[in-house]
Amino acid sequence: MKTTYREALNQALKEEMRRDDRVFLIGEDVAYYQGAFKVSKGFLEEFGSSRVVDTPITELGFTGLAIGAAMAGLRPVVEVMTFNFALLAMDQVVNNAAKIRYMSGGQLSVPIVIRGPGSAARQLGAQHSQSLEAWFCHVPGLKVVAPATPFDAKGLIKSAIRDENPVIFLEAQLLYPVQGEVGDDDYTIPLGVAEVKRPGTDVTLIAYSKMLLVALEAAGKLAQEGIQAEVIDPRTLRPLDLATLATSAKKTGKVVIVEEGSRRAIKFLSIWRLSTLSVSGRSAGQVFVIARSETTKQSHETKDEIAAFPVVARNDTIRHIRRIGGE
Amino acid sequence: MERAHLLHLYTQMLLIRRFEERTAEMYALGKIGGFCHLYIGEEAVAVGAVDALRPDDYVFSAYRDHGHCLARGSDPKRVMAELFGRSTGLCKGKGGSMHLVDAERRFMGGYAIVGGHLPLAAGVAFAVKYRGGDQVVLCFFGEGAVPSGACHETLNLAALWGLPVLFLCENNRYGMGTPVERAVALYADVAQNAAAYGIEAGRVDGMEVLAVREAVGKALEQVRTRKRPYFLEAVTYRFLGHSMADPAHGHYRTKAEVDEAKKRDPLLLLRTRMLGERLATEADFKRIEQEVAQIVREAVEFADASPAPPVTALEDDVYA
Ligand SMILES: Cc1ncc(C[n+]2csc(CCOP(=O)(O)OP(=O)(O)O)c2C)c(N)n1
Ligand SMILES: [Mg+2]
Numbered sequence: 001m002k003t004t005y006r007e008a009l010n011q012a013l014k015e016e017m018r019r020d021d022r023v024f025l026i027g028e029d030v031a032y033y034q035g036a037f038k039v040s041k042g043f044l045e046e047f048g049s050s051r052v053v054d055t056p057i058t059e060l061g062f063t064g065l066a067i068g069a070a071m072a073g074l075r076p077v078v079e080v081m082t083f084n085f086a087l088l089a090m091d092q093v094v095n096n097a098a099k100i101r102y103m104s105g106g107q108l109s110v111p112i113v114i115r116g117p118g119s120a121a122r123q124l125g126a127q128h129s130q131s132l133e134a135w136f137c138h139v140p141g142l143k144v145v146a147p148a149t150p151f152d153a154k155g156l157i158k159s160a161i162r163d164e165n166p167v168i169f170l171e172a173q174l175l176y177p178v179q180g181e182v183g184d185d186d187y188t189i190p191l192g193v194a195e196v197k198r199p200g201t202d203v204t205l206i207a208y209s210k211m212l213l214v215a216l217e218a219a220g221k222l223a224q225e226g227i228q229a230e231v232i233d234p235r236t237l238r239p240l241d242l243a244t245l246a247t248s249a250k251k252t253g254k255v256v257i258v259e260e261g262s263r264r265a266i267k268f269l270s271i272w273r274l275s276t277l278s279v280s281g282r283s284a285g286q287v288f289v290i291a292r293s294e295t296t297k298q299s300h301e302t303k304d305e306i307a308a309f310p311v312v313a314r315n316d317t318i319r320h321i322r323r324i325g326g327e
Numbered sequence: 328m329e330r331a332h333l334l335h336l337y338t339q340m341l342l343i344r345r346f347e348e349r350t351a352e353m354y355a356l357g358k359i360g361g362f363c364h365l366y367i368g369e370e371a372v373a374v375g376a377v378d379a380l381r382p383d384d385y386v387f388s389a390y391r392d393h394g395h396c397l398a399r400g401s402d403p404k405r406v407m408a409e410l411f412g413r414s415t416g417l418c419k420g421k422g423g424s425m426h427l428v429d430a431e432r433r434f435m436g437g438y439a440i441v442g443g444h445l446p447l448a449a450g451v452a453f454a455v456k457y458r459g460g461d462q463v464v465l466c467f468f469g470e471g472a473v474p475s476g477a478c479h480e481t482l483n484l485a486a487l488w489g490l491p492v493l494f495l496c497e498n499n500r501y502g503m504g505t506p507v508e509r510a511v512a513l514y515a516d517v518a519q520n521a522a523a524y525g526i527e528a529g530r531v532d533g534m535e536v537l538a539v540r541e542a543v544g545k546a547l548e549q550v551r552t553r554k555r556p557y558f559l560e561a562v563t564y565r566f567l568g569h570s571m572a573d574p575a576h577g578h579y580r581t582k583a584e585v586d587e588a589k590k591r592d593p594l595l596l597l598r599t600r601m602l603g604e605r606l607a608t609e610a611d612f613k614r615i616e617q618e619v620a621q622i623v624r625e626a627v628e629f630a631d632a633s634p635a636p637p638v639t640a641l642e643d644d645v646y647a
Contacts, residue, residue: 024457050457056487068450071435074457091477095440096447104428104436105418106644109523140645164647266381299495 001184006176008150009039009101012157015186017047020075023161026066027079027116036081036177037117039142061113063089067097070112073159078202083118085171097125097166098141115162118146119209121259131261136168137238142293143191144237146170150180152235155189159234163191172210192315194241196248200230201319206235206247207258215258218318256321258290290320328537330606333575336378336536337607338615340370343394343595345623346403350393350410353627354571359410362439363424366394369564370496371593373398375539376561378467379547381499385433385455385464390425392437392566395467401429402500402620413633420636441502442468442475443496449481452490456554463550464492465543470560471502473511473520485556486524493543493550494521494558497533501567504579509545521558533563534591537600564588 003011018022024047024325029036031044043052055062059080066076080086086093089136097110120129136144143165147153153171160167197212198219209213212233219229234240249255354363363555366373372448377386378399388395396406401417410424417429424433425439435451438444450464456461471479485492498517500507508514518528518598527549533544539561546557566589567575575584601607 058480059439059484060477061449061484062500064443064446064477064481065450065457065484066455067458068447068452069454071447072451072454074454083391089599092446095443096438100436101420101647102429102644103422104644105421107428107430108436109647143646181484249368 001182002179003151003182004176005150005178005180006037006039008154008180008182009157009171011182012154013040013161014043014046015078016158016161017043017051018189018269019186020161021051022073022075023077024051025067025079026055026062028056028057028313030056037078039171039174039176040079041052041059046155059085059127060092064092064096066112067092067100067110067305070097070110070166071100071108076112077161078112078114080114080116082116082173083132084128084129086114086116086132089114090135093136093140093142093166093168095221095273098139101165102141103203106169106296109164110163110166113157113163113167115157115160115168115169116171117173117176119172119246121173127236131259133168133237134261138287141166143167144170146172146209146237146286147235147236148175148209148233150178150182152189152195152233152286154182155187156191156235158186158188159191162188167191167274175210180212187234190235192239192241194232194234194244196230196244197233198231200228200231200252202228202252203230203254203256204245204252205229205231205256205258205321206234206245207231208237209260211260221318222321225322229321256290328541330601333382333537333597333601333606334615335587336374336540337594337601337612338619339374339378339381339398340536341615341619342372342622343367343370343397345619346397346626347393349623349627350375350407351567351571353407353410353630355395358631359424360412361423361476362390363410363571364391364569365567365571365637366391366565366638368498368592369497369537369563370394371539371597372495372533372563373467373563374468375536376493376495376543378540379544380465380630381462383433384462384547385435385448385451387435387444387451387464387466388427388442389444389472390437391469392425392427392467396427396429396434396437397492399429399432399434401427401432401434401628407427407626407630409592409635411630412634412635413630414636414640415629415633419640419643421640429485440474442477444468445472445477445481446484447493448494449485449490452485452492452556453488456489461551462491464490464549465495466492467495467497468502469502470496470498470507470511470517472496474515479520480557482524482526484557486526488556490556491550491554492556493545493546494526494580495557496558496560497563498560499563499577501565501569503573506579516560518558521556522640526556526558528558528560530560530562533561534596534598535594538592564591566592600645637643 031052119131205215373394412420428436452464476555
């Protein structure tokens with residue numbers, strides 16, 4: 001069945017709430033407004049206000065509250081209206097959610113999902129356009145997931161909800177309307193498993209979330225020029241499926257990472273560790289990163305945005321890959 | 328209150344006092360390291376408050392948590408072992424002084440980011456309400472947490488949603504070296520901070536264990552039956568420095584002030600009262616002193632004889 005990324009999430013969340021009454025949705029405007037991006041459409045009618053909980057605009061407070069509820073055995077799904085606002089809850093996420101299992105010597109557990117759109121969209125200005133995954137990936141105790149397709153979104157959100165660990169689940173505003181094939185059944189996709197989205201032999205493109213679409217488009221164009229790019233979506237950023245990435249890197253000997261975070265942020269993702277892996281005698285050191293430019297980041301102008309973010313329309317994106325892949 | 332119950336409260340307070348004294352000694356010997364905050368002087372708050380709980384109620388604390396944990400009935404051996412960082416500790420040696428947890432007793436932990444555990448306490452109360460239970464959550468915190476955003480966001484949520492939490496503010500008059508009147512706008516009546524949210528609020532003499540027991544008992548009754556939060560300020564005093572690195576007096580408070588406060592030592596107050604009312608004899612207190620000494624001695628021996636966690640345990644419990 002073809003459906004949107006938004007609808008896939010809606011379905012998966014509903015199915016999980018039907019399956020397990022410990023699961024509840026909490027966040028700003030998730031109930032009556034049906035979510036800022038309408039992911040929770042129809043939830044209030046079906047589950048009622050005790051399980052679809054509208055909060056005041058207090059990210060620290062309600063995220064912390066949800067962590068407490070998880071410690072007491074519930075399975076909260078926190079919707080942050082966008083991840084820019086999750087910064088207000090950072091202390092709760094880092095100091096509590098991520099550490100409580102460890103500090104208690106395994107006595108307590110925090111099975112929580114914190115989800116919402118987590119990257120730039122169009123003309124939203126500097127405060128609403130950040131890609132903060134590298135921050136979250138830096139924290140032991142958190143899992144970080146960033147699906148690109150409706151199919152993956154559905155299977156991964158289910159696994160995230162069923163996971164015993166706190167999971168940061170990054171969606172993307174521009175992906176919500178994107179269509180794709182989604183299974184009707186109750187399938188899950190395990191966290192920490194990458195997928196080869198397009199096989200190839202000449203160069204490895206690693207991309208997650210909406211950059212996967214950019215990478216696939218680039219691979220299509222490159223194929224016309226005789227360069228076979230292998231496109232891999234890690235899907236989960238922590239823990240990272242390095243084995244799958246490394247297998248491809250060994251095969252092609254060249255890796256291009258396409259991501260939306262700032263250029264420096266990528267270094268904190270362990271994807272960077274690929275460059276230290278030895279590939280058939282030589283280092284796989286040819287790891288190139290195409291990322292948000294430092295200077296024009298979070299610009300307000302559309303034409304600047306094209307300059308700032310990796311898009312195929314931008315000639316140098318494809319030129320970069322062509323140069324690396326064709327070498 | 329019956330004699331046996333009073334003696335029990337006294338024993339609990341004395342256990343905390345002697346345990347903390349030995350903790351200081353062990354710290355001086357290098358057996359315990361890191362940040363360590365003692366509870367001496369404030370025993371009546373933990374003991375009086377926890378005494379009013381049911382076993383299935385929940386307790387949260389901040390980083391000055393040894394007293395709350397012992398009052399909740401955790402095994403002193405395992406508490407001391409945790410302070411020593413040993414694998415037999417409550418948290419296998421990985422929580423330490425500031426992060427004691429005893430899930431079996433629903434002691435949900437000590438937390439060391441000031442104000443950061445208040446939302447957690449509200450969350451457990453949310454879960455209780457979600458399931459239709461009648462447990463309550465007792466949340467201890469210092470007056471230093473009161474001005475924090477975490478505190479105010481939590482008070483608002485708890486009032487808004489009718490969450491069964493007793494917010495118990497231990498106003499020991501200082502947050503490190505900053506006196507309450509330089510940190511909290513409504514310092515003269517700290518509980519007014521909660522009253523602003525429509526939360527019922529009260530204040531109690533935190534040096535009188537019986538007063539604490541009574542005030543908390545009444546407050547919990549309301550929390551449990553009316554399903555509303557309550558904010559209680561217990562006025563107390565810490566006799567020692569903020570942490571092991573801070574002398575009892577010096578820059579921010581005088582020796583005279585500390586000496587004055589010690590005249591209302593909670594142990595002394597209860598003991599004097601019981602002797603005056605002929606509810607106990609010197610012989611009773613002597614016996615209790617010996618019993619407690621024995622418990623604390625065994626706790627230290629147990630901790631000292633326990634193994635450190637293996638290096639491999641470093642990565643345990645990071646993920647499920
Ligand atoms: C958010 C935060 N800021 C600063 C500190 C450092 N700190 C630790 S204890 C403390 C004072 C807290 O005072 P209070 O809440 O009154 O508790 P008390 O020590 O008196 O028991 C400070 C500033 C911290 N742990 N957390
Ligand atoms: Mg204080």
